Amino acid sequence: MKLTDISYARAVMEKHGISPQKRFGQNFLISENVVSRIADAAGSGESELGIIEIGPGIGTLTQKLAERYRKVVAIEIDTSLLPVLADTLSDYENVKIISGDAMKTDFEILVREEFGDMRVAVCANLPYYITSPVIMRLLETNGLFESVTVMIQKEVADRLASKPGTAEYGAITASSSYYAEIEKIFNVSPANFIPPPKVTSSVIRMNVHKTPPVSCKNEENLFRVIRGAFAKRRKTLSNSLSGETSKHTKAEIEAVLVSLGYRADVRGETLGLSDFAKISDALEL
Numbered sequence: 001m002k003l004t005d006i007s008y009a010r011a012v013m014e015k016h017g018i019s020p021q022k023r024f025g026q027n028f029l030i031s032e033n034v035v036s037r038i039a040d041a042a043g044s045g046e047s048e049l050g051i052i053e054i055g056p057g058i059g060t061l062t063q064k065l066a067e068r069y070r071k072v073v074a075i076e077i078d079t080s081l082l083p084v085l086a087d088t089l090s091d092y093e094n095v096k097i098i099s100g101d102a103m104k105t106d107f108e109i110l111v112r113e114e115f116g117d118m119r120v121a122v123c124a125n126l127p128y129y130i131t132s133p134v135i136m137r138l139l140e141t142n143g144l145f146e147s148v149t150v151m152i153q154k155e156v157a158d159r160l161a162s163k164p165g166t167a168e169y170g171a172i173t174a175s176s177s178y179y180a181e182i183e184k185i186f187n188v189s190p191a192n193f194i195p196p197p198k199v200t201s202s203v204i205r206m207n208v209h210k211t212p213p214v215s216c217k218n219e220e221n222l223f224r225v226i227r228g229a230f231a232k233r234r235k236t237l238s239n240s241l242s243g244e245t246s247k248h249t250k251a252e253i254e255a256v257l258v259s260l261g262y263r264a265d266v267r268g269e270t271l272g273l274s275d276f277a278k279i280s281d282a283l284e285l
């Protein structure tokens, strides 16, 4: 029996006296096809990879990852799922479950202790309530992972994969493009989960850059410029980056923009990562 079989998944939950918890963003996958495709996308079938899974739930995706890859370490916040996982993963010797919060995990230590020299990728059906902060945390580990394959809300996936000048483009798009190239893989309808979420999901793969695609003098300043640029949407960049908390007046910022070849009234949402890097090098925020 497979955990993607809805009656079997229900029977396992009933046996352990649990039900999906909204507060932990629990929507469990019940589609064999979707689970297989996510597991395949995580490492393109490279069996020597190590995998970190965030939120194994009742172990559905974890089983598939363990069948395809060398070792799987899964971090689960909900302690009531630990006995379920001990049960559903009892036949898998290459899986380790860690009880904890992925928002507090030190991934560098985890990789060093659990994977040694192995190349490591992340794979997860992410809980929706922490999608963006988890993604940024994973990407900020600076090349620790080969790739990060996650299922997230379609709306967030569209934002991550969007281009400058579109309605979806935002600070998270520009910031994440510093760390990875983002590939949208497929959409998943609510019917593939129990309980069904309210929105459509998408699987994306983030291919982590070995070195950043742009050079800049001060990374922290680059992210300050990006955050500032989108803090007040539909305002000009000089308006967004000036103001009470800024070191610079609007006129000073306009002068810098013009000296770099931009219009004084350029808007942040039309600029790409290389533009932000150029501006960051000329403007300390």
Ligand code: SAM
Pocket (backbone or CB within 6 Å): 024, 025, 026, 027, 028, 029, 054, 055, 056, 057, 058, 059, 060, 061, 062, 075, 076, 077, 078, 100, 101, 102, 103, 124, 125, 126, 127, 128, 130
């Ligand atoms: N992987 C399973 C599947 O696909 O059926 C479950 C996915 S469910 C959308 C999200 C999982 O993440 C749940 O098991 C939930 O308890 C767990 N979770 C939520 N917040 C977490 C956190 N901060 N750290 C680790 N796991 C978390």
